[in-house]
Amino acid sequence: MSGRKRIVVAVTGASGAPYAARLLDFCRGPGADAVEPHLVFSKVGRMVFHDETGVDPRAFGFPVYGNQDFAAAFSSGSSRFDGMVVIPCSAGSLARIATGVSTDLVSRAADVMLKERRPLVLVLRESPYSLIHVRNMAAVIEAGGVVMPASPSFYSRPDGIDGLLDTVVARALDQLGVDNALMDRWTGRLSPGPLTPGPLRASSSDGTESP
DSSP states (O other), X not given: OOOOEEEEEEEOSSSOHHHHHHXXXXXXXXXXXXXXXXXXXXXXXXXXXXXXXOOOGGGGOSOEEOTTOTTSGGGSGGGOOOEEEEEEEOHHHHHHHHHTOXXXXXXXXXXXXXXXXXXXXXXXXXXXXXXXXXXXXXXXXXTTOEEOOOXXXXXXXXXXXXXXXXXXXXXXXXXXXXXXXXXXXXXXXOOOOSOOOSSSOOBOTTSOBOO
């Protein structure tokens, strides 16, 4: 029996498809022995994925399900999938998941993960947040899901756009319990190294900023 985690990867209609593409790159590369992804796209999610990556999702070689395919295995808790990530997650998808309105396979699969107490990670791509968004996030968190805004970090000094994407993808994989080395982990304060001339104000020896 395979030791790989079976993970639902849902892509919905928010800008941020490159995050999903980087996750799928990991799944067919260094994570090939750890993760077995099953893909589902919302209608707008598929359109945005094409516009932002120019890649046919079938090219990754993983199963792709239609968003109205309620016969998909992961639409039932008895299928025992190991988790789900919605990357990116639109505000509309967040709302449907938060209220349990299972009108499509994405929201139904998310509902299954919550009711079965399995990991559900929503990589939310929206800014700014309205009070409705915040309340929907709270509802998902209270139900046991993880809401992880697509906020890249910089302390690992990521190299280029792919490096920034990896800081988010790595954390999403962490939440799913998938080991990865997509970014340098925080081990303590980094050495600042040599300063580069620029518009930022330098710090004096006592830690205060000089003009």
